[in-house]
Amino acid sequence: MPKLAQRMYDMEGTASIIRALFSAMGSPDMISFGGGAPASEGLPVEEVREICSEVLTRERRGVEALQYGSVLGVPDLRQAVADTLLKPKGIDASSDEIIIVNGGLETMNLMCQLYIDPGDVILVESPTFVHCVEIFEMFQAKCVAVECDDKGMVVEDVERKIKELHPKFVYVIPTFQNPTGKTLPEDRRRRLAEQGSEYDVIILEDDPYQELRYSGKALRPIKYYDKTGNTVYANSFSKIFSPGSRLGFCYAGRDMIARLFDAKTATNSHTSNLVQVVCAEYFNRGLFPEHLKKVCDIHRERRDVMMDCLAKYMPEGTKWVYPDGGLFTWVELPGGIDTGALLPEANANKLHYIAGAGFFVEGNGKGSNCMRVSFGNVTPEKIEKGIERLGALIKSKL
């Protein structure tokens, strides 16, 4: 076979982490805190079936759903994004500043197509979402970690590194961050947007969890504070509608949307019209608010049970994040326990989590005593059983 492109070698390390991540999904007898899926019990199965039954006729939206569509997406879904998802956050968007993409991550891929030449720098959180690092590395970007504290990115370090490294992007998940569950406070959000404008850097804001808030006060997106178009807002329908539909959106300035149009046509032409039409109807029929409440109720209970169980079963000296929303908490173990080394034994005990070290682009064993623990798609009963078992395993190693 011909030689692979250089990017495939550059991404190999992270790709191997992603392969492991996917391969551990879905073994049925495993209690898995590993995946990033929301509760299957909260998926709008009945709503989707009803929508399909009603609108997939020749008289209604059947042909639109099955014929080729527009590159930027189905118009009323883009309008729903503007009206239902952005306006309540103080963002006054026009539907022609929105492109519908194939899942939230595709925005990162397309933005790299637009801006990343090999060797370009992207600043990321420490730790950050490893799946996006895989995308950045496929584009041969150099990912550099920004110092983070218990509130997220330290903006003074962002500024220092912008001046020193001239990055193209600052990639940030400000709300209920993946993997830590932390939320960036308002003053830092404002400052990040300003830094994007001052230094002409793109703040790539990835905000898929922000509707899943179970406690505390909602914050404005970084994009709200952006006055120059340097912040690009990426979001997903995975957590508020359905992950398997692979629907996301990007809100950016018109010039950038025009370029995203080009990259999208050269990637896969457009996102599936069938799922776009179904999702548009989900918003048009006003199903979203009630469904979101149901989804938040399910996940709030799981978050609470997770917090209680960590306190009850984990050994003394363990620390974890109390997430006000989202799907994850981040657990730091005492006694120098290596969560990567422990994983095979955990798996043998029918338990799964994601070892922490893979989320740090700086390497050097950072985070090797940490783990990402998801409560999204684990029932309260299994959370209790699983964390009890995990606590016992860890205690046996101390």
Place this chain on the structure above:
Amino acid sequence: MPKLAQRMYDMEGTASIIRALFSAMGSPDMISFGGGAPASEGLPVEEVREICSEVLTRERRGVEALQYGSVLGVPDLRQAVADTLLKPKGIDASSDEIIIVNGGLETMNLMCQLYIDPGDVILVESPTFVHCVEIFEMFQAKCVAVECDDKGMVVEDVERKIKELHPKFVYVIPTFQNPTGKTLPEDRRRRLAEQGSEYDVIILEDDPYQELRYSGKALRPIKYYDKTGNTVYANSFSKIFSPGSRLGFCYAGRDMIARLFDAKTATNSHTSNLVQVVCAEYFNRGLFPEHLKKVCDIHRERRDVMMDCLAKYMPEGTKWVYPDGGLFTWVELPGGIDTGALLPEANANKLHYIAGAGFFVEGNGKGSNCMRVSFGNVTPEKIEKGIERLGALIKSKL
């Protein structure tokens, strides 16, 4: 805004053609021979609605359709590809050699991720599908045209250019080619597969039209003659199920599928499960053979009407391809008429076609007296009216 990546400049020329292509789609009072869509009347609207109503329940496939899925695709859809689409062509594929992608074109994007470094050469037909050229140029490949005659690629010229230019891919649409409607004969198919093996080049076989045969004898894919895995078979469900679903597949060796897994996760994780489940059920329920017959009947009539009308209304000296299937014919005008220059006047006459020159990567005005004429999504009545009008317009210029 930060400077765009180099690839965006490199693709700009072709991207502007693609933008024009998309912008002309869908004006309702236009008789458009421009797009590449199949007949809306042949879309399986009723079948899809019935499938959704039956399987989107919690007891059946509702959760699978809406939850995260596997990177390579829904297992029974991959099995349907092996059993229903490949086996009858003499290809004995295993489902784990198949990846489901987001429309037929995504395979080309992913294959470029795997193999194309800037400056790598891709051999293409003359003329070739301009949308794929956009993809190749986004990856900064150098597209070089291979000599074509009335049967398609001249394999001696392929061999010459392989030896001279050491391409990574030979990109070929062997059946009812886009834009010409031509079909590559068996001996050349066999020879292309051999050349891929002999010279360790990837033969990227794009075969989305081959099920849409209205006359003549079915031919084996190039992939059938491949003994080394150097031929990669890309196909789409757009013409046999639904273009708006954005479903395609790639059949390749296991090692290549493993790498496509990486590129797919770094593009958009996986293809929409909802549409995959619906399409799998379409095959599982045995709906495909009857539906394909219906779709072929619709398009055969349109092909026949198109052929009759071209003979009836076009000026003497006009040549065109008689396509045994697919959606296109290729029309060559006499008298040095420039189809690009004529297009605004045609549009003013509520007529649309795609001017020929954009399909030639060699440029130099080649094909400027040609046009791609699609009969896929134009009713027989409109074909007659449109070609009569087009013939009159052209005659007025002679």
